[in-house]
């Protein structure tokens with residue numbers, strides 16, 4: 001039985017007081033572990049303040065990015081060890097905004113996943129196609145390439161500790177969600193690809209979450225799909241009410 005993940009990706013939003021206030025509300029509303037793992041990914045500046053609030057709660061903290069190096073002359077970067085130090089258990093790797101706005105390549109993401117796992121972080125490894133790629137029938141080819149590059153040389157034992165996120169780029173921040181069937185088809189393909197191409201024997205246990213305009217209205221139908229094990233929520237995670245509703249719907 002897969003334990004779903006509902007994750008909030010706050011991107012470049014929220015000051016420290018705003019992040020702390022949200023974390024306090026979340027802790028109050030979800031004081032005990034439920035049927036899903038709740039993860040919030042604040043900006044770097046708010047990580048340790050949010051950790052102070054959530055340290056005695058079952059809610060997990062994630063970073064939105066990291067560097068693969070341990071330490072050194074890398075101005076502006078943050079290592080996996082620093083994230084663990086700040087209270088993170090998770091890190092989002094390969095979000096399409098990192099790939100497209102900051103030129104992160106499959107090889108770089110692979111190094112990040114190796115480094116995250118080495119430090120004990122759970123990577124949430126994102127993949128997904130552009131609208132152009134979908135319309136030209138390249139969706140599966142792109143996803144397979146992203147999986148093979150990102151998870152290159154990750155052992156089976158380590159893949160157990162990786163969560164995957166399917167985020168079609170055309171659905172991010174656009175209000176256009178993939179239909180539950182489109183998302184299910186891609187999630188099934190991802191599961192099959194890690195089972196066949198990576199010869200991973202426990203693909204049926206891998207958490208694969210969906211991201212792209214998730215909101216309280218579409219959560220139920222997405223979560224009803226057999227290969228969708230949660231959500232990576234952007235816009236709808238910025239306000240407490242809708243994010244709490246998404247968690248409650250997913251717990252049903």
Ligand code: 13P
Pocket residue numbers: 009095167171172173174175211212213214232233234235236
């Ligand atoms: P939206 O929910 O705003 O579409 O963002 C999705 C996303 O990018 C989460 O990582």
